[in-house]
Amino acid sequence: MSIRQTTHYAKRSMALLNQLRFFQRSTSVSFTRSIYLHRGPRVEGLKKDPQEVFINHNGIEYELNQNNIQHIKSYLGDKFQIPDEIALQIITHKSFGNGIKPYNEKLATMGSKLLSLFAAKHAINKPTEKDAKLVINGKNLSILGSPKAKELHGRKSTGYFAKLNGLNKTMFWKSRNPTLNFESSGELKVSSQMLYSLIGAVNIYHGKAKAEEFINDNLIKGLEEITDELVHRG
Template structure:
């Protein structure tokens, strides 16, 4: 024996068309958003969020794609936004709590302390600020929804709450805030939340 090892060669065939048991499918055929966009860092996928963020809140392409990818897409096989959303969700709750108690409400009430209306905490208006529906609407109005990669519970359901769309869109906004915190830090993210999300004008 010469001691030479001949590595075995393997051939991988990527199948296109109808699914065939035992064959790997070509990702470009099934990794599609509900709007039919192919998964990847192509400008078509990222441009709406890039335009929304502008130069001030710019994020790297791979982070933008992760923000736009929900865990339901590709069975969590691609980088998804869940941990970013948890991070962003906690910060958003903190910021909306401050917004709610700062001069919103009756400062002569028993809950007013040092000019802060603590009675507003947990109130319906305060909860509505970060409700799933409100956050999802923000994503829709900002023209980001069509760029999100996720899998509908049932492709035939059009109701946004039943299909899971509201939940996915809300998580995307929370993930965006988490990504901004990681990339730009607290001060710039605070400016984003105050001037873009909580701007009353």
């Protein structure tokens, strides 16, 4: 092949290559895919909308706004006020949203212990019964083993207290069957933990003395009335 033929062949090949590149660019096709995200009861074959995880069974969306936390802030008042984001954490259980959002478990642990100690001191300072077997320095320690003393800071009394005072009006948690009653659905347990965490938060932001003042001013009388009813019913 002569030099002229080789040059001609190279130019022709380059022209064909450029035409091919132009054809590829002009005929390129893009594809888009639409994904349907299903809300409501699970349906086989449909992808569930992940945002639905952050809506409680009453249809309330998890977010920091006054509608969600106002019942907590109102109950605390100015005297025992806490940051808004902590108020939201108080009403959030670890079962909600796969535990992604800040939940109240650690605050509840602290509040439970503080309420238990306060309830014990409150019980032994009651007038000593004549048949009390263990009295030390005028303190009726025998009462600590009674059903009333045990339930005063227990799950049922605190759970029902939260319900009767509207403190569980808005909570973010997940129930296997929210149509069941207050106890069977798990709402009692979650309400109790919420109240414990409320005490724990007051303790964190105001100190132990102020937290005990909160219990004394806002909780103990109502807890005693509920406990009396629970013990009476057996």
